[in-house]
Amino acid sequence: MAIMLCTWVFLAFSAHLVASYTGRKCGSPPVYPGKPLEERYEGKQEFSNTDRVVYKCALGYTHSYGSRYSFCQNGQWSLLSMQCRKKRCGSAGEILNGRFRQMGNAFGDKAYAECNEGYVLQGEPVRECLSNGWSGMAPTCVALVADSASSASHRPVICPLLHKNKNATFHGTKATYEPGENLSYSCNVGFRLIGNKNFLLCERTGKWNPSHANCEKIKCEKFTIANGKVQFGNLTFNTKANISCKDGYRLRGPSVVTCGADSSWTPDLPTCEEVLPVQVTCLPPAVPNSSGQDGYKMAYEVGEQATISCQEGFEPIGSSQVTCGADGQWQEMPECRIAGGKCQPPPYFPNAHTEHSNQRHYEPNTPVRFKCNHGYRMVRGPSTIYCRNGRWTDLRLICEKKKCGSAGEIQNGRYRYTGSLFGDTATVTCNKGHRLVGVGVRHCRAHGWDGRAPVCEAIQCPEPPEVPDADLFFDTSGIIKHGYVASYRCRLGTLIGSSDIFCTEDGTWSAPAPRCEGQHKAKRIALPVLYHETVLYSPPCYLPYPQSEVWGNSFRHEVSIPIWERGDIQVQPRKKIIGP
Numbered sequence: 133m134a135i136m137l138c139t140w141v142f143l144a145f146s147a148h149l150v151a152s153y154t155g156r157k158c159g160s161p162p163v164y165p166g167k168p169l170e171e172r173y174e175g176k177q178e179f180s181n182t183d184r185v186v187y188k189c190a191l192g193y194t195h196s197y198g199s200r201y202s203f204c205q206n207g208q209w210s211l212l213s214m215q216c217r218k219k220r221c222g223s224a225g226e227i228l229n230g231r232f233r234q235m236g237n238a239f240g241d242k243a244y245a246e247c248n249e250g251y252v253l254q255g256e257p258v259r260e261c262l263s264n265g266w267s268g269m270a271p272t273c274v275a276l277v278a279d280s281a282s283s284a285s286h287r288p289v290i291c292p293l294l295h296k297n298k299n300a301t302f303h304g305t306k307a308t309y310e311p312g313e314n315l316s317y318s319c320n321v322g323f324r325l326i327g328n329k330n331f332l333l334c335e336r337t338g339k340w341n342p343s344h345a346n347c348e349k350i351k352c353e354k355f356t357i358a359n360g361k362v363q364f365g366n367l368t369f370n371t372k373a374n375i376s377c378k379d380g381y382r383l384r385g386p387s388v389v390t391c392g393a394d395s396s397w398t399p400d401l402p403t404c405e406e407v408l409p410v411q412v413t414c415l416p417p418a419v420p421n422s423s424g425q426d427g428y429k430m431a432y433e434v435g436e437q438a439t440i441s442c443q444e445g446f447e448p449i450g451s452s453q454v455t456c457g458a459d460g461q462w463q464e465m466p467e468c469r470i471a472g473g474k475c476q477p478p479p480y481f482p483n484a485h486t487e488h489s490n491q492r493h494y495e496p497n498t499p500v501r502f503k504c505n506h507g508y509r510m511v512r513g514p515s516t517i518y519c520r521n522g523r524w525t526d527l528r529l530i531c532e533k534k535k536c537g538s539a540g541e542i543q544n545g546r547y548r549y550t551g552s553l554f555g556d557t558a559t560v561t562c563n564k565g566h567r568l569v570g571v572g573v574r575h576c577r578a579h580g581w582d583g584r585a586p587v588c589e590a591i592q593c594p595e596p597p598e599v600p601d602a603d604l605f606f607d608t609s610g611i612i613k614h615g616y617v618a619s620y621r622c623r624l625g626t627l628i629g630s631s632d633i634f635c636t637e638d639g640t641w642s643a644p645a646p647r648c649e650g651q652h653k654a655k656r657i658a659l660p661v662l663y664h665e666t667v668l669y670s671p672p673c674y675l676p677y678p679q680s681e682v683w684g685n686s687f688r689h690e691v692s693i694p695i696w697e698r699g700d701i702q703v704q705p706r707k708k709i710i711g712p
């Protein structure tokens with residue numbers, strides 16, 4: 133805790149210093165590359181406000197424009213605007229019987245002296261552009277006297293530096309070379325070295341040996357592709373050739389090749405292959421009960437032959453030599469039959485069976501009789517086959533399912549069939565309001581429909597229930613069948629529930645009988661006997677006619693001599709009643 137407090141105090145103190153005390157002072161002036169400070173300011177680390185420093189251009193450079201000064205302003209050095217450029221030296225000079233090859237005329241550039249053929253250089257071969265002009269002095273070129281031993285010994289013999297030409301690039305580091313020195317080179321792109329000597333040797337005569345780089349233009353040879361066509365370019369390095377095949381041939385390899393640095397085409401040249409039709413072959417021949425063929429093969433070519441041999445106890449029928457046909461099938465395959473004219477077990481016939489036990493083979497002339505299976509009947513014969521020469525005679529037997537036909541008529545119902553043949557079923561459905569009595573499903577068996585026809589019986593409802601204070605209207609003749617309606621009318625009170633109920637399909641009434649509620653003290657009235665006499669009744673009232681109903685404020689009666697009425701009370705019969 134104590135340390136943290138101290139640190140905080142120190143920070144606060146230094147911040148105060150920066151703001152007030154050093155505000156007008158500057159530290160060391162900034163360093164600009166290539167633009168040093170004048171010596172007198174070097175090493176000084178503190179400057180007062182408004183102090184200035186002077187910069188100069190580096191050696192070999194001269195001031196081109198901008199101010200050389202930078203000022204201290206409130207602790208900041210102003211930005212230096214001075215610009216410098218390289219000093220220039222101009223021409224390196226003239227050489228009699230030779231010349232300077234000048235790489236430029238600015239500070240740091242070099243000029244190489246070269247002599248004409250037959251002359252050798254004396255003096256400095258290279259001049260450099262320095263801050264105060266070209267270094268040294270121009271050399272001279274003196275005539276070479278090759279045969280004079282004395283003069284040769286006096287005059288130095290040198291080979292001139294070679295530079296890049298069309299074929300090669302020389303890797304010289306010196307301006308001139310003395311006899312015995314080597315100048316290495318590499319061939320330019322598209323050229324390649326002849327032999328393996330990639331340097332020139334400076335001879336005593338001042339000449340290079342060999343006189344030039346051994347670089348030759350890379351060229352690729354033309355080539356041909358059997359059954360193909362080639363389009364060549366100009367056959368030089370990096371040019372391409374297009375390859376295609378004649379009709380009926382397929383290219384295997386690249387369609388374009390390029391002339392490579394080693395004068396060969398890359399990638400490897402392709403070939404043109406004949407497009408062959410799909411080859412037809414036969415699978416190994418398969419003959420039941422054979423022991424295979426001589427020398428098993430996966431596939432046989434067209435025209436190839438194979439010999440088939442039968443298993444022990446079997447003998448070949450037909451030629452045992454077979455030939456692979458053009459369609460990939462074996463021609464005229466033999467059969468392997470049980471030897472000695474015996475027969476194998478008789479073949480399977482649909483819906484039929486034999487009565488013989490299953491023997492492994494049958495003696496010649498053995499008859500085998502077939503019978504149609506249960507539920508089937510023979511529609512074509514004969515039903516017996518014979519073993520003749522190791523084969524069974526033809527069996528033309530046909531067995532068909534037995535027919536049951538119609539299962540008959542059902543009153544108030546009908547049959548639904550899956551079919552009318554052996555194994556099919558007929559299912560009885562009763563009409564609405566009828567119920568099944570008996571077994572509803574019959575099966576078509578070998579001897580016809582099984583069981584007995586069931587009966588569809590009408591469904592009856594019980595008598596409709598009596599309801600106190602209500603009249604019941606319904607047809608009482610005959611049985612109470614599905615659809616019959618019983619209607620209730622309250623003589624007194626209000627009807628609660630349904631006034632009409634009917635006999636449903638399952639022999640019950642569609643709803644419970646209604647009730648008559650809120651019934652007031654009944655007021656019996658006498659049957660009016662005097663026609664045309666009118667009496668006033670006050671509802672609710674009770675009329676002794678079950679067929680009558682009171683509604684509104686009046687009643688009216690129409691039994692034999694209709695209409696008597698009075699005031700606003702009417703009595704009217706509701707329904708004609710049949711029965712007792």
Ligand SMILES: *[C@@H]1O[C@H](CO)[C@@H](O)[C@H](O)[C@H]1NC(C)=O
Binds near residue numbers: 312
């Ligand atoms: C120049 O090359 C020759 C041949 O390879 C070699 O014998 C000789 O030493 C080389 N000279 C120099 C100075 O590299």
Ligand SMILES: *[C@@H]1O[C@H](CO)[C@@H](O)[C@H](O)[C@H]1NC(C)=O
Binds near residue numbers: 299345346347348
């Ligand atoms: C390039 O090489 C070829 C073959 O070596 C030569 O004939 C030719 O003079 C060379 N060209 C130059 C510019 O050196």
Ligand SMILES: *[C@@H]1O[C@H](CO)[C@@H](O)[C@H](O)[C@H]1NC(C)=O
Binds near residue numbers: 363364365373374
């Ligand atoms: C090769 O084929 C390309 C593409 O079709 C074509 O541009 C080029 O000119 C061809 N080269 C030659 C040498 O025919």
Ligand SMILES: *[C@@H]1O[C@H](CO)[C@@H](O)[C@H](O)[C@H]1NC(C)=O
Binds near residue numbers: 366368371
């Ligand atoms: C060969 O092709 C190269 C590359 O396309 C080209 O620079 C050169 O001029 C061509 N030479 C000839 C002889 O056509």
Ligand SMILES: *[C@@H]1O[C@H](CO)[C@@H](O)[C@H](O)[C@H]1NC(C)=O
Binds near residue numbers: 420421
């Ligand atoms: C003969 O071939 C038939 C048909 O492939 C086969 O069912 C039978 O078992 C064979 N008989 C013997 C004895 O191998």
